[in-house]
Amino acid sequence: MVSQPESSNSLALRGPSSVVSYGRSSRHRRHGRSQAGGSSYIPQNDFPVFSHTGDVEIVVAIGSTTNRYLLHRLILTQCSGFFEASTSQEWSRASDEPSGTLARIGEDSGSEGGRKKEMRRRWRYELDQGSSNDDVPMLVQKENNATSLFGSSDIQPPPVRNKPPSSNPSFFRSVANLSLTQQTRETVTLSQEEEDLLRDYDNLFRIFYNYSPSLDSIDIANAYIQCKSLLTLADLYDALAVVGPRIDHHLLQFQSRLWKQIAKYPSSYLKLGYLAQSRSIFQEALIHVVGAWPMGERHIRRDLPESVLDLIEDKVEDLGDTVGKIEGRLFRLTLVTSRGERVTPNNSYLDWLVVSLFRQWLADSTSPPPPPPPPASSRSHGQRHGSVSSHARHNASTSQSNNQASPLPQATPPTNLNLGRVYRMLGSPTPAYLPHEECKRFLKLSPDIYSRESLKKFEKRLEEMRAAAREIVKPLMTCCLFGEGNSVSYLVCTQVDERDFPWAEFGGGSN
Incomplete structure (x- = not known):
């Protein structure tokens, strides 16, 4: 048996709790030491980057800001029909392309010291902004590359590299370019629309992992805008069943202020309640819409399905x-x-x-x-040219009514x-x-x-x-x-x- 020399950079095996505690305390005592060429990298295994267990990398790059997530396919597919379909055997690129898989090195104790590769399927998504302003930004599946959070191994820290010699001119150019890039990123500010999109994606994944979304809890008008935007995104990824209850819970905390807002904008909250599948919000808005019908009809016909319109018309008929x-x-x-x-x-x-x-x-x-009286100019014209026949008045009235009629029935x-x-x-x-x-x-x-x-x-x-x-x-x-x-x-x-x-x-x- 060949003995291996002890090294501070060797990978320690995870043992019982007492051993683990000892190892943590030892690392804590050595934390203050400075080792030339050492690394302070500690793999994260918590939201939004699960370095040990994550198998789906999501990159949301908007403007100069990039948010990276390393999440779990199991959770994503349970919460979103989009991820369930795109990571399936039929659709996922990971099942067809070698770059979509990553080998994890493991020791097979039953063999003669040989190593076997356990292949794990990987997925990577990037936000595609589209080619025009009318395109809806959407996550698309990409190949894993060198900048992937997966790296060469999902459980090992990055390799230790020695400090380059000070005489290397490329090192100084790299540092200068890096500083310039950082300054450029700091000076570039995101628009409100870009910030909202980043917030929506972060809230979407936070809800998937049972974290509270970051929504306004003071200004209900601002909270409505944020909730509506998040629900629209959840609808895009077939995740309303998971996001809706969170939206419902957040808005119901406003209590009386929520009911007052629904009374002011019933048709808008009717759509929000429908998307969130909130009984309370939908019922409150529906009662206002039926009572004030046909006010808001055009908005409802455009934004809500026929089933909701049929429900409203049935209730209006019953009330009538x-x-x-x-x-x-x-x-x-x-x-x-x-x-x-x-x-x-x-x-x-x-x-x-x-x-x-x-x-x-x-x-x-x-x-x-009663209908408003005709304009003064029409009355004076009739007085100058004599009385108008009843048939002519009827035709004029019909023409005026047709011109003022709504384009929707x-x-x-x-x-x-x-x-x-x-x-x-x-x-x-x-x-x-x-x-x-x-x-x-x-x-x-x-x-x-x-x-x-x-x-x-x-x-x-x-x-x-x-x-x-x-x-x-x-x-x-x-x-x-x-x-x-x-x-x-x-x-x-x-x-x-x-x-x-x-x-x-x-x-x-x-x-």
Whole structure:
């Protein structure tokens, strides 16, 4: 047996915990020593570079900044359909090209001192910016090269190289070029778009490894932009099922501020909730979209699939049917005399006035606003050249309507977006419509019956109408929002069931 001399550069075998502890303490005591030609390289085996176990290298180079990741195929394929497909036997270049494999040297104790190579498959991806500004940056699979993080061995530190002699002119040129390169990189600044893309890729891989993404937790408007950008990237790599719950968890921390933002931008948050498969965000946005429909229709038709549009139109139709039935009951609402007869101008004129005033207020409040009058120039032109025939006015009106029509078909005709406030007034225990002064002015229009006593009777009978109307509109008073519903002018009583979520059939979605 040939004894090997001890050397400080020899590779120590990993032993029991006591031996390992001793080795660590010894290295710690020698840390302060300076050895000529030595190396302080310590292989990293943690995110984002797993030097010992990583088998997928990802290089994200944008501008003057390069982020390198050495990750695991097992985790990437579990989180992303893109990596699952591109590293498969059918698609991966590693299965076809010798450069895609790397030999790990191992000792076979069962042979006669021979060494066998254990081949491990390797993958390398680089970010391709595309040839034009319209191209979407995408990771593409590349061959491993000399600059790869794999190196010649994934468990050995780089070889020790002696310091070159001071008389070597190439050494000084290399140092000078390196300094110039570093200065150039320091002076080049990234644009906001480039910084966002670097952040999105880093957040994507952080989520894959169960790390919290770096997202704004103070400014919800900025957090929305970051979350939307990250979800778009996750959609590109078929990783929404993993990234979506993280986005949902982050945004729900804003609580009341989130609900207020959804009320301001419901169609935008509807898409975000759909991509993140967030039940809470999607439901909140859907209720606002249905109540204010057809506002935001163009954005929804362009950015969301047909399944979401079909869901919205079904909910709008259901809400319209409910409102129609309740409106019919309200317009049929009346008072009866002491003999149980419906009031008429003949049997109780004062009570009939109460019913008439209520119906007139209801019609004015629930009807869409009238069309604007024609411009002053059109009126003066008609006065100079005589009256216009009804047929000509009809043609002009039709032409104007066609010119102002939306290029997309409307699911429902334009509605009065103030319906929510109207029905909330009808359902309020302390109604604010038709107050005392308005009743007084109305009754004074009939001086022959106006008196203090008749006014009291008028208001008493009107209160009976209000109480009956309050019971009729109860189905519309339900607020299905997580946030406050009284601040909006439309109805927010749309019920969202479990089967209504577009992704429910796949079993996905966060709470």
